[in-house]
Amino acid sequence: MAGKTNRQQALRVRRHARVRRKVVGTAERPRLAVSRSRKNISAQVIDDASGRTLVAASTAERALRDQLGATGGGNVSGAEAVGRLLASRAKAAGVSRVVFDRGGFAYHGRVAVLADAARDEGLEL
Numbered sequence: 001m002a003g004k005t006n007r008q009q010a011l012r013v014r015r016h017a018r019v020r021r022k023v024v025g026t027a028e029r030p031r032l033a034v035s036r037s038r039k040n041i042s043a044q045v046i047d048d049a050s051g052r053t054l055v056a057a058s059t060a061e062r063a064l065r066d067q068l069g070a071t072g073g074g075n076v077s078g079a080e081a082v083g084r085l086l087a088s089r090a091k092a093a094g095v096s097r098v099v100f101d102r103g104g105f106a107y108h109g110r111v112a113v114l115a116d117a118a119r120d121e122g123l124e125l
Contacts, residue, residue, distance in 0.1 A: 027050070031101045059073020075110070087123040
């Protein structure tokens with residue numbers, strides 16, 4: 001399976017820029033930014049006003065790699081695990097409401113599952 005072409009990547013970056021014009025994280029409601037590759041998916045809760053990442057989770061972390069086993073993190077179960085872990089870490093950090101930044105990716109598949117898992121854990125999107 002071939003990787004992304006330069007054109008596909010450029011189009012995703014343009015979509016992300018279009019989303020970011022409207023989606024801004026504040027201290028009261030930080031931004032939940034999603035990034036995915038073929039092998040992993042990661043998410044961060046970011047306060048754009050101060051430029052700080054408050055919490056993060058990724059399938060590349062040792063804890064999730066051990067939990068997911070040989071299947072890896074580039075699938076729906078990995079996205080769900082990241083969403084649940086991120087939401088629990090965010091609640092521990094005192095964050096209950098976020099704005100969702102899909103990163104130029106379609107709100108479908110792994111991106112949607114991550115968002116739904118975060119909602120199920122009590123994070124308000």
